Amino acid sequence: MQQIYPLEIHEESSDYPTRQDFFVSKAGDEKGFGLFTRRLFQKGEQMARFTGEVLNEIKLHTLQISPSKHLYDPHFVGYLLHSCDPNVELNMKTLTMRALKDIAPGEALTMDYASTEDVLYRQFACACKARKCRQWITGRLETINREGRDYLNSLSSRCTLVFAHEHA
Numbered sequence: 001m002q003q004i005y006p007l008e009i010h011e012e013s014s015d016y017p018t019r020q021d022f023f024v025s026k027a028g029d030e031k032g033f034g035l036f037t038r039r040l041f042q043k044g045e046q047m048a049r050f051t052g053e054v055l056n057e058i059k060l061h062t063l064q065i066s067p068s069k070h071l072y073d074p075h076f077v078g079y080l081l082h083s084c085d086p087n088v089e090l091n092m093k094t095l096t097m098r099a100l101k102d103i104a105p106g107e108a109l110t111m112d113y114a115s116t117e118d119v120l121y122r123q124f125a126c127a128c129k130a131r132k133c134r135q136w137i138t139g140r141l142e143t144i145n146r147e148g149r150d151y152l153n154s155l156s157s158r159c160t161l162v163f164a165h166e167h168a
């Protein structure tokens with residue numbers, strides 16, 4: 001089976017992800033690359049074990065293990081996109097990924113970045129189309145920065161304009 005991690009890493013455990021189950025591909029728009037499945041996963045299923053380099057700083061694509069430790073995995077979980085209604089969950093103690101929903105082959109895998117991160121590498125606008133989309137994503141201990149407040153204000157003024165127009 002073709003492994004996603006380089007040889008020296010995947011030899012440590014047979015639970016690491018394979019190319020039979022997952023692939024990395026362009027996710028379209030400006031999102032860059034994303035992580036996708038090749039097979040069905042059932043809600044609640046443990047999908048894979050993951051690993052990486054432990055750093056003491058936040059970088060793009062790191063995931064928080066503890067307030068001072070961050071896992072850098074440029075092969076697998078580093079490609080997870082954000083959704084406010086995600087289909088996977090990461091356990092940063094056991095370093096395992098679990099399905100939160102039934103996931104069909106070819107689906108993009110998404111997590112909620114605020115579920116692991118106190119502070120994000122950078123805050124960003126979200127248009128994930130979830131009913132409860134937070135629209136601006138921060139780490140769980142962060143407040144919305146100035147750019148985010150401006151963005152949210154511009155969204156609400158745009159809605160007001162549309163509303164005013166519809167009822168004119």
Ligand SMILES: [Zn+2]
Nearest residue numbers: 084126128133
């Ligand atoms: Zn969202």
